[in-house]
Amino acid sequence: MIQIYNTLTREKETFVPIEEGKVRMYVCGPTVYNYIHIGNARSTIAFDTIRKYFEYRGYKVNYVSNFTDVDDKIIRSAKDEGTTPQALAQKYIKAFKEDTGALNVKTACSHPQVVDHIDGIIQFIEELIAKGYAYESDGDVYYRTRKFKGYGKLSHQSVDELEIGASQRTGQEQDKKEDPIDFALWKTAKEGEISWESPWGKGRPGWHIECSVMANQHLGETIDIHGGGEDLQFPHHENEIAQSEARSGKPFANYWMHNGFVTVGSDDEKMSKSLGNFVTAHELLGKVDPMTLRFALATTQYRRPIPFNEETLGDAENNLQRIQTAYHNAQFRLKQAESMVDTEAESELAKLEEEFVTAMDDDFNAANGITVVYELVKWLNHYIEQAEISQEVLQQAVEKLEKWLYIFGVTLKTQELLDEDVEQLIEERKTARANKDFSRSDEIRDLLKAQGILLEDTAQGVRWRRTK
Template identity: 65%
Template sequence: MIQIYNTLTRQKEVFKPIEEGKVRMYVCGPTVYNYIHIGNGRSAVAFDTVRRYLEYRGYKVNYVLNFTDVDDKIIRTAQEVGKTAPEIAQKFIEAFNQDTAALEVKPACFNPKVMDHIPDIIEFIEALIEKGYAYISQGDVYYRTRKFEKYGQLSDQSIDELETGASQRMGNEQQIKEDPLDFALWKSAKPGEISWKAPWGAGRPGWHIECSVMATKHLGDTIDIHGGGQDLEFPHHENEIAQSEAKTGKTFANYWMHNGFVTIGEDEEKMSKSLGNFVTVHEMVQKVDPQVLRFFLATTHYRRPLRYSEVTFKEAETNLNRLRIAYENLDFRLNDSQVTTDQDVELLEKWNQSLTQFTTEMDDDFNAANGMTILYEMAKWLNIYAQEAVVSRAVIEQVLVDYRELLSIFGIYFQQELVDAEVEALIAERNQARAERNFARSDEIRDLFKEQGIVLEDTPQGTRWRREK
């Protein structure tokens, strides 16, 4: 029984999908004006892990992640480099897809883009105007925030608190609004900016309206899960609820999920482009094993902050290597395994208890940290069994299948090394040299392997080798 911490109610709730066996899931994607940083990558990985676990538990997940491809930042970037907004957007959409693929993030079922949904956005805004939830002012369109009685519920803020903050804002926009709390649904065109025709004048959508339109268009008026970073809780997701429920009269999303920030530095400051303290995924995957970065991002509980430093990253690398070596140790024993043994049933019963424990931990709000604790215990089991004098092929094959499946929930895959004929020949030569007590040649071959990043392990079952990760 899966439980999800619902930001809206601030408590864990039993997950009950709208449609049995199916999940409608919408996650806010990037504004594509630059490469994503590790904080953005964490959101992509966190919700990919949630999706993968739901699929592991038997659900069919319709996963939609949008691209904001028209925005002030995109327009500004385009002007700075002498390109069009669509050109900038397309460049960084492709970069996002490449970078997340390196992190083993599964492609979304659909990636809607703002520029492909302008008619839908205009139609949605027209409906809000007709219902009295929106109004036109000097070519802009604004949402009447006070008219939506539940405004502030998601972010747990009262209308008075929000009013105090809004009244301190400055700028021309504040002069043409009915209320400082109101937010833009449509922005009138400025000279040289990309724009579209609308009944109230040329312009482009405000930021918040796009997700209301694309989520309801592709997943229905009510969706199961809406996800995004904690920084989107207010005002973006708060505004999405107000817009969507005002138009449809229905609950917009049954479960709201928000992932924690990636922090950096001694002060554990939030990583962000605005603060200039970010490291891009694009840079990282060129320098480090992308599997280690994925493991680092995926194995802390999604709601907790994740501290990025050389130390924490190295810890992730070490832990991933523990899991990998355990897999390789047991996989190696297939070479001399028996078909079955008398202990198979007992061994697999104990193994299945671990599988049940893993599910119990992950059912509790996708607790990756606790799930990984079970996987570390499983890795110990693999190592211990690999040392047995007699092992069962049936047990090894079942255990490795399950182990790989659980790791795949976190986007981790262990590729078996291709057999290198030269390495095998040198190992045979080294064994012969040792048998002939030619230790100089034996040591020479071992040193050569060390230079090539190849580790030799002499076991009772023979010499095995692996490449250092």
């Protein structure tokens, strides 16, 4: 059974869905004011991998991930680029879809946007006001944080600790609050800013309210899993819990999952736009093979940090090449395999399957899961060298490798057909070898190598693979 580390309880718990065989999953998406950086991509990839493993285990996943398209950062960036917030948001939503598509991220079942949920947000806030959990102050609306008895239960902070930090803040917004730890649900719009009419005047939503509303509308008042980066635990997810549970009187999410950071430099500093140490996925995809980047970001257990450097990418490239080579060789050997029963090999494959599921069931431990993939590759390399092998078993192994790599978001490349000239050169080389004309044989090998085609002479015939 799948075990999930629940940030709320700080324990691993057996996953029990609200509806048998189904998963309701909400993951906080990007604020679309720029291209996503590698840290953002890591979060998207981590939860895409988790989603795909749930599906591998037979669950039907309703996966919702939002776009924050109304925000102070968007307004500022739109001014800098000389465009409207709406146009800027659409530009970077399109870029997000293109970049994550290149990284084999499966499209969410729904990608809700804030601008499409304004009526629902206003209604949600009105209900909080009616219950005494929110109040209007000079056109703004704030949440009475202290009134919600469970505040701080996700981030494991006390209200008193939060008050000490909040008391240091100053400014017009703080002057409007009843309590320094209260947070904004609705903000009065400044002159010329994007805004909507509301019972409290023209304004726009606060950041935290949007996810409560969109999760509620698309998945229900209680969902199975809420995910996001570990930096969202507080205040974003903490505030989502307070808003949602005050309104419904029900748990907002049964399991809270948070992925670790991508780190850079010798001090393992968190990658972020605010620190200016980020690399965008858009930029990197122009330099690095998308499958190499996906492999590097998907094969570390999601809660652990990932150091982003040349060594990380180099290791990913080498390991992926090993897998790809074994896959090509197995496809080649399928043509010469026999239709026969091989119960010992079937048993070995079943054992590997059990090990893979055990690894991934343990809080989606991708590092241990990919280790089993390497064991399968090792097994494949040994099996295809045997004189007689089962075509059926080898096909099972190849399909298993494809399915496991799909979970990690990697599509294995099938061997492309050689063009007519190269096919003729391979045939000519065979003839040269048969005539003991080894000089010509070596010459053809070198010529093909220069064209990015590597030949391997085996007992079963000549294999080839592209190296570029």
